[in-house]
Amino acid sequence: MGIKIDRQKCCYCGACVAVCPVNCLELKETRIVSDNDRCINCMACVRMCPVAAIEMRKELKGRED
Structure with a gap:
């Protein structure tokens, strides 16, 4: 798992x-x-974000978003 931040939001x-x-x-x-x-995948950042810009994503080897 990894943190994905939507830079637009x-x-x-x-x-x-x-x-x-x-x-x-x-x-x-x-x-x-x-x-x-x-990251320990506690999702505190996801819950705290006021604009829902953070999500947890499964990391794919050899590929970055």
């Missing part, structure tokens, strides 16, 4: 960054950067 409020218990999300200027290797 994201309002860069930082709510997902603040709620992540393992700090796998980081707000960098005009984007949210995720470290899927550190």
Whole structure:
């Protein structure tokens, strides 16, 4: 599983960054950067996002979205 952030919907409020218990999300200027290797799939970021810009997706080897 991995975090997928819809950059069109994201309002860069930082709510997902603040709620992540393992700090796998980081707000960098005009984007949210995720470290899927550190993600524990708790979905706290998905639930906290006020604009529903985050979803969990199955990662496919050799392919990036």
